Amino acid sequence: MTASRIVNRQCQLCEAHCGVRVHVDGDAVTRIEGDPEDVMSKGYICPKGTTLWDLHRDPERLRRPLVRVGDGFEEASWADALSLAGERMRAIQRDHGRDALGLYAGNPTAHSSSALAVEVLARLLRSRNRFSAASVDQFPQYVAAHEMFGDTTLMPVADIDRTDLLVVIGANPAVSNGSITTMPDARGRLKAIRARGGQVVVVDPRRTETARLADQHVAVRPGGDPALLLGVLHVLFRDGAVDTRDLPVTGLYEVERLAGPWTPERAAGASGVDATVMVELAHALGGAERACVYGRIGVCHQPTGTVTHWLINVLNVVTGNLDRPGGAMFASPPVDLAAVLRLLWGKSSLGTSPSRVRGRRDVHGELPVVAMPEEVLTDGPGRLRGLITVAGNPALSSPESSRVEEALRHLDLMISVDMYVTETTRHADIILPPVSHLERDDLDIVFPYFSVRNNLRWSPKVFEPPADSLTDWSIILRLAAELPGGAVGGAVRPALRAISGVVPDTLVTSALVATGPQGPLRRGRNGITAAAARRARGGLDLGALEPRLPGILRTRDRRVQLAPPTLLEAAGTLADHAPEDTGDYDLQLIGRRHLRSNNSWLHNIESMVKGRDRCTVMLHPDDAAARGLVDGDHVVVSSRVGTIELPLEVSEDMRPGVVSIPHGWGHDVKDVGWSTAAATPGVNVNLLTEAGLVDGLSGNAALNATWVRVEPVRDLPVSDGADGASTTSGTVPATT
Numbered sequence: 001m002t003a004s005r006i007v008n009r010q011c012q013l014c015e016a017h018c019g020v021r022v023h024v025d026g027d028a029v030t031r032i033e034g035d036p037e038d039v040m041s042k043g044y045i046c047p048k049g050t051t052l053w054d055l056h057r058d059p060e061r062l063r064r065p066l067v068r069v070g071d072g073f074e075e076a077s078w079a080d081a082l083s084l085a086g087e088r089m090r091a092i093q094r095d096h097g098r099d100a101l102g103l104y105a106g107n108p109t110a111h112s113s114s115a116l117a118v119e120v121l122a123r124l125l126r127s128r129n130r131f132s133a134a135s136v137d138q139f140p141q142y143v144a145a146h147e148m149f150g151d152t153t154l155m156p157v158a159d160i161d162r163t164d165l166l167v168v169i170g171a172n173p174a175v176s177n178g179s180i181t182t183m184p185d186a187r188g189r190l191k192a193i194r195a196r197g198g199q200v201v202v203v204d205p206r207r208t209e210t211a212r213l214a215d216q217h218v219a220v221r222p223g224g225d226p227a228l229l230l231g232v233l234h235v236l237f238r239d240g241a242v243d244t245r246d247l248p249v250t251g252l253y254e255v256e257r258l259a260g261p262w263t264p265e266r267a268a269g270a271s272g273v274d275a276t277v278m279v280e281l282a283h284a285l286g287g288a289e290r291a292c293v294y295g296r297i298g299v300c301h302q303p304t305g306t307v308t309h310w311l312i313n314v315l316n317v318v319t320g321n322l323d324r325p326g327g328a329m330f331a332s333p334p335v336d337l338a339a340v341l342r343l344l345w346g347k348s349s350l351g352t353s354p355s356r357v358r359g360r361r362d363v364h365g366e367l368p369v370v371a372m373p374e375e376v377l378t379d380g381p382g383r384l385r386g387l388i389t390v391a392g393n394p395a396l397s398s399p400e401s402s403r404v405e406e407a408l409r410h411l412d413l414m415i416s417v418d419m420y421v422t423e424t425t426r427h428a429d430i431i432l433p434p435v436s437h438l439e440r441d442d443l444d445i446v447f448p449y450f451s452v453r454n455n456l457r458w459s460p461k462v463f464e465p466p467a468d469s470l471t472d473w474s475i476i477l478r479l480a481a482e483l484p485g486g487a488v489g490g491a492v493r494p495a496l497r498a499i500s501g502v503v504p505d506t507l508v509t510s511a512l513v514a515t516g517p518q519g520p521l522r523r524g525r526n527g528i529t530a531a532a533a534r535r536a537r538g539g540l541d542l543g544a545l546e547p548r549l550p551g552i553l554r555t556r557d558r559r560v561q562l563a564p565p566t567l568l569e570a571a572g573t574l575a576d577h578a579p580e581d582t583g584d585y586d587l588q589l590i591g592r593r594h595l596r597s598n599n600s601w602l603h604n605i606e607s608m609v610k611g612r613d614r615c616t617v618m619l620h621p622d623d624a625a626a627r628g629l630v631d632g633d634h635v636v637v638s639s640r641v642g643t644i645e646l647p648l649e650v651s652e653d654m655r656p657g658v659v660s661i662p663h664g665w666g667h668d669v670k671d672v673g674w675s676t677a678a679a680t681p682g683v684n685v686n687l688l689t690e691a692g693l694v695d696g697l698s699g700n701a702a703l704n705a706t707w708v709r710v711e712p713v714r715d716l717p718v719s720d721g722a723d724g725a726s727t728t729s730g731t732v733p734a735t736t
C-alpha cells in the first residue's frame with residue numbers, strides 16, 4: 001500500500017506565486033488545489049495551477065541532456081554534455097573575444113533561484129551581449145525607477161488591499177494576476193475595493209476582464225496614455241490640488257511647467273479620450289483619501305513606455321500617494337535584492353556598455369533583446385556567434401520573429417537550459433533540462449520584493465528528483481564554472497564547481513535571508529529565518545507594506561527626482577494629435593493574455609488548449625463591417641514585416657481602429673518537441689511586430705505600436721516560409 005500525503009508549496013508559473021496543496025498518492029498526484037492557509041493567495045488558484053502535475057508527467061518534457069547530431073538530437077550524459085558545452089564556449093571566446101558569446105534569460109528565471117545563478121553566469125561570461133525577456137517587458141519601469149529613485153529595482157507596487165481608488169493603466173490583472181505587484185486573486189482584490197466603497201478605473205483600448213469589474217472603463221487610444229496623464233496633471237495643478245505631503249522631492253516646478261500647455265482639451269486629441277473624463281479623473285485622484293495609479297505592460301509596449309511610467313509615478317507623487325498606505329509603495333522584503341545585485345554588478349546604471357552595431361543603450365549591463373538579431377547578423381569584430389538561452393523562447397516572444405529565427409539559425413553555437421524542444425531550443429546544439437517544478441525546493445526571494453504584503457514562503461519539493469538530474473541552479477553554475485571568466489573566474493571557478501555540486505540554492509537563499517535586513521544577524525532573536533518560513537503553514541505573513549522613503553532612495557540628493565532631464569526632454573516631443581495611419585496599414589495592434597495560457601509554454605498541456613481557439617484577432621464590429629468581415633471568418637493580418645492568418649472575433653469590447661492578438665502561439669513549426677502544442681491552432685503574432693519600433697529611452701520593444709491591416713483570405717496555396725517558420729496556413733490576402 002502506498003501512503004497518501006499532502007504537500008503545500010507555491011505554483012511558480014506566474015508572478016502571483018499562489019500557494020497550492022498537492023495531494024499525492026504513492027508516486028502520483030491525485031489533486032492540486034488552492035492552499036487556504038497560504039498567507040498571500042488564501043486558497044485562490046487559477047486553472048494553470050493544476051498543470052504542475054501535467055508538466056511533471058508530460059512524456060515530452062526532457063529528462064536527459066540532448067546533443068545535436070546531424071539534423072537531430074541524441075541523449076548524452078550530464079558529464080559529456082557539460083564538458084562539450086565548456087569546450088565550445090571556451091573556443092568561441094578564445095577565438096572571437098568575450099562578446100562573441102551571449103546570454104538570453106527568459107521569464108521563468110525570475111521564478112526560482114536560477115535568477116541568482118544567471119547573475120553569476122553573466123558575471124563570468126563578461127560579455128556585453130546579455131539579454132533577457134525584461135526588454136520585451138519592464139525595461140521602461142527600470143529606467144523610470146533609475147531616473148526617479150536612483151535604482152532600476154525601485155519600482156513601486158500598488159497597495160491594492162488598502163486603496164480607495166485604483167486606476168489601472170495598460171494592465172489586465174483579472175487575467176494576469178498582477179505583475180510588478182504580486183497580487184494572487186487580483187479579481188477578488190479588485191472586487192474588494194468596490195465592496196468597501198472604493199472605486200476602480202481601467203484605462204485600456206479594450207474593455208478587458210478587469211474593465212468589466214471596474215466602475216469606469218476609459219478606452220484610450222493605444223499610445224495615448226502620456227497625453228491623458230499630462231491632461232490629468234494639468235487639471236491637478238490648475239486646481240491647486242497638488243499635495244506631495246512631506247515627501248522629499250525635486251522638480252515639482254518643472255512638472256508643472258510641462259503640464260501647463262496640456263489642457264484636457266488639447267490632450268483629448270492625442271489620447272482619444274474626452275476632456276471631461278480627464279477632468280473627472282483628476283478630481284477623483286485629487287479627492288480620494290488613498291489612491292493609486294498602477295501601470296504595466298500595455299504601456300511598456302509603446303514607444304513612450306518610459307515617459308508613461310514616469311508620469312504614472314509623478315501622478316502618485318503629486319496626489320500624495322507615493323509611499324503611503326493605499327498608494328504606490330515599496331515592499332520591505334526579507335532579502336534586499338537591490339543590494340544583492342549591487343554586490344554582483346555595482347551600482348544601478350544606464351548606458352555603460354552600449355551595443356556594437358547600433359550603439360543601443362544597456363540597462364544595468366543588459367542590452368535590449370531587439371539588438372540580438374542585428375548583433376548576430378552583422379559581420380565585424382565582436383560579432384555574436386554563440387548564445388546561451390535559459391528558460392526563454394525568444395523565437396516566439398521577441399519582435400520580428402523572422403529575423404530572430406534567422407539569427408538563431410546563423411549561430412555557431414547555441415546552448416539552451418530548458419525542459420522542452422521549443423521553437424527556440426530546436427536550434428540549439430546542446431539542451432540541458434532541469435528537474436520539474438515538483439522536484440525542487442524553493443525559497444522565493446524575488447517576488448516578496450514586489451508583493452502587496454510582506455512575506456516569506458518556502459516551497460518543499462513534492463517528489464525526490466531522479467538520481468541523474470540537476471536543478472537549474474546546478475546546471476547554470478556548472479556552465480559558469482566552465483567559462484574562463486578572467487581573474488574573477490580563476491578565483492571562483494573551483495568554488496563554483498563545489499557549490500553547484502553540493503550546495504543547494506536554498507542554502508544560499510536562506511543565508512541571504514539570515515543576513516538580510518530582517519534576519520537574526522541584524523534583528524537578533526526576533527530575526528526572520530528561512531527555517532521559520534518552512535515551519536509556518538502557508539508561509540510567513542510579515543505584515544502590510546510600510547513607508548520606506550527616504551531611506552531606500554539611491555538618488556544623489558536622497559530626494560525623488562520628479563523631472564529628470566532626459567524624461568522632460570522626451571515628454572517635450574510628444575505629439576498633441578492622434579497618430580496618422582499609413583494608408584496601407586490602418587489598424588493599431590495590441591496584445592492580450594488569457595487565464596489558461598502563460599506566454600508561450602503551457603500549450604503542450606491538453607487541459608490548457610482544449611475548447612475554442614483562443615488565438616483570434618479581435619476587431620470592433622464597425623471595423624469588421626467596413627471590411628465585409630463577420631465573426632469566425634479567417635482573415636489575413638499583415639504589417640510592414642509579416643503576414644499571418646487567423647480567425648476573426650468581432651467584439652464590441654475593442655476600441656474602433658484597434659485589433660488585439662495574443663502572443664506565445666504558433667507552435668506548428670519544424671522539429672519542435674511539443675506535439676500537443678504543435679497540433680493546436682494558433683499563429684505567432686510577433687511575425688508582425690517590428691524590431692525597429694522601441695521605447696526610445698529604454699530600448700524596450702514597442703510591440704503595441706505596430707500598424708496592421710486586416711483582410712479576408714482567398715484560398716490560394718502559398719509556400720511555407722524558410723524552415724517552416726511561417727505560420728500562414730496556405731492562403732493569401734484577397735486584395736493586394
Ligand SMILES: Nc1nc2c(c(=O)[nH]1)N[C@H]1C(S)=C(S)[C@@H](COP(=O)(O)OP(=O)(O)OC[C@H]3O[C@@H](n4cnc5c(=O)[nH]c(N)nc54)[C@H](O)[C@@H]3O)O[C@H]1N2
Binds near residue numbers: 170172204223594599
Ligand atoms: N494568464 C496569464 N497570466 C500572466 C501571463 C500570461 O501570459 N497569461 N504572463 C505573465 C507576464 S510575463 C506578465 S509581464 C504579466 C503582464 O500582466 P499585465 O500587464 O496585466 O498584462 P496584459 O494582460 O497583457 O495587459 C496589458 C493590457 O494593456 C492593454 N494595452 C495595450 N496597449 C495599450 C496602450 O497603449 N495603453 C493602455 N492604457 N493599455 C494598453 C491591453 O489591451 C491589455 O489589456 O502577466 C503575467 N501573468
Ligand SMILES: Nc1nc2c(c(=O)[nH]1)N[C@H]1C(S)=C(S)[C@@H](COP(=O)(O)OP(=O)(O)OC[C@H]3O[C@@H](n4cnc5c(=O)[nH]c(N)nc54)[C@H](O)[C@@H]3O)O[C@H]1N2
Binds near residue numbers: 107397600703
Ligand atoms: N507580442 C507580444 N509579445 C510578448 C509579450 C506580449 O504581451 N505581446 N509579452 C512579453 C513578456 S511580458 C514576456 S515576459 C516574454 C516572455 O518571453 P520568454 O521568457 O522568452 O518566453 P516564455 O514563453 O516565457 O518561455 C519560457 C521558456 O522557459 C521554459 N521553462 C519554463 N519553466 C522553466 C524552468 O523552471 N527552468 C527552465 N530552465 N526552463 C523553463 C519553457 O519551456 C519555455 O521554453 O514574452 C514577451 N513577448
Ligand code: SF4
Binds near residue numbers: 012013014046
Ligand atoms: S495565478 Fe495561476 S499560474 Fe499564477 S501562480 Fe497562481 S495558480 Fe499559478
Ligand SMILES: [Mo]
Binds near residue numbers: 107133137
Ligand atoms: Mo512578462
